[in-house]
Every structure is written in C-alpha cells, then in structure tokens.
Amino acid sequence: MNARKSIDLLNEAVADELQAVHQYMYWHFHLDDQGFAPLSAMFKRIAIMEMGHVERLADRILFLKGDVTMEVAAPVTPITEAQRILEKAAEMEQAGVSSYNKAALLCGQNADSASKQLFEALVNDEEMHFDEFDKQLDNIKRFGPNYLALQSFNQGAAAAAPAAD
Numbered sequence: 001m002n003a004r005k006s007i008d009l010l011n012e013a014v015a016d017e018l019q020a021v022h023q024y025m026y027w028h029f030h031l032d033d034q035g036f037a038p039l040s041a042m043f044k045r046i047a048i049m050e051m052g053h054v055e056r057l058a059d060r061i062l063f064l065k066g067d068v069t070m071e072v073a074a075p076v077t078p079i080t081e082a083q084r085i086l087e088k089a090a091e092m093e094q095a096g097v098s099s100y101n102k103a104a105l106l107c108g109q110n111a112d113s114a115s116k117q118l119f120e121a122l123v124n125d126e127e128m129h130f131d132e133f134d135k136q137l138d139n140i141k142r143f144g145p146n147y148l149a150l151q152s153f154n155q156g157a158a159a160a161a162p163a164a165d
Contacts, residue, residue, distance in 0.1 A: 001111045007066035009103045010115060013122070014057045015073040016099065020050045020092060022076050027089070030080045035152035039082060039136065043089075046129050053122055060118055082148050086137045093130035097123050 024047035032040035058068040079085050104119035139147045 003064045003066065003112075005110050006107055006112045006115045007061055007064050009106060009119075010057050010061045010064075011066070011069045011071075012073075013100065013103065013119070014054055014061070014068060015071045016096060017050050017053045017057065018070065019073040020096070021047050021054070022072060023092070024050065024089070026076045027079070027085045031082065031085070034080075034082070036082055036148060038151050039086075042132060042136070043085075046132070049125065049129070053125065056118060056121075060115055064115075083137070083140050086133050086140070090130055090133040090137065093126045093133060096126040097130065100126065 024043045028040050028043040028047060031037075031043060061068050077088060079088055100119045100123045104116045104123065107113070107116035107119060143150075
C-alpha cells in the first residue's frame with residue numbers, strides 16, 4: 001500500500017466536506033432568516049453530519065501518519081433563494097458520490113481496504129443527503145410556492161402559540 005496516495009485522496013475529501021459545512025451553514029443562516037425553519041434545520045443537521053465526515057477522514061489520515069490539510073475546496077456560493085439552494089446542494093451531493101466512488105476504487109487498487117470502506121460509507125451518506133434535497137425539490141415542483149409559504153407560516157404560528165403548562 002502507498003499511504004501517500006490514500007492520504008492525498010482523504011485530504012481531497014476533507015476539503016470537499018469542509019466546503020460543504022461552510023456552504024450548508026451559510027444556507028442554514030439565510031433560510032432561517034427567511035422564515036424557512038424546516039429547510040434551515042435540515043441544512044444545519046446535514047452540516048453537522050458533514051463535520052462528522054471530516055473527523056472520520058482526519059482520523060484515517062492520522063492513522064496513516066499523514067497530516068490533515070484542512071483546506072476548503074471552494075468558497076461559499078452566495079445563493080439565497082430556496083429552490084436554487086436545494087438544486088445546488090443536490091448537485092454538490094451528486095459530485096461527492098461520484099468523487100467518493102472513484103476514491104474507493106483507487107484505494108482498493110492501492111490495497112487500502114480501510115480507506116476504501118470509509119469512502120463507501122461516505123457514498124451512502126451523500127446519497128442520503130441527495131435524496132433529502134431531491135425530495136424537497138420535488139415538493140416545491142409539486143406544490144409550488146405554497147410549499148415554501150407553508151413552512152414560513154407554520155414557523156410563525158408555532159412562535160405565536162401559547163406555551164402549554
């Protein structure tokens with residue numbers, strides 16, 4: 001096994017995951033500010049999951065006696081419209097699935113089955129995230145602007161409701 005090859009692949013994944021954390025938190029803040037609490041909460045939850053991915057990748061890099069570079073793959077994209085946010089998020093997750101599938105194959109060819117399994121586990125998580133974003137996009141297409149308006153309305157109604165004793 002060539003540990004350097006695996007470390008490089010793992011650090012590329014760290015950069016992608018850190019970029020996703022930054023991007024998803026940016027969208028979490030903006031969606032929350034717009035009153036879309038369910039979408040905002042979804043982005044926050046997924047950002048936290050992506051942080052867990054960074055930790056798992058870093059643990060593997062350190063096990064292989066490498067250094068975790070902690071570079072971000074790209075700057076935050078300033079999108080604030082809900083449907084465009086979901087489209088970009090779904091695109092990011094699809095790119096992650098493709099990248100991690102390739103990394104898993106390369107790790108397998110490099111006789112690094114532990115890194116291969118880590119990338120395969122990440123593929124499963126990224127596919128799950130894609131599915132969540134895709135379902136939200138389907139709801140917007142099916143119900144139109146009313147779907148987003150209902151989220152905003154429900155948030156306001158919940159805040160105005162008296163607390164139960």
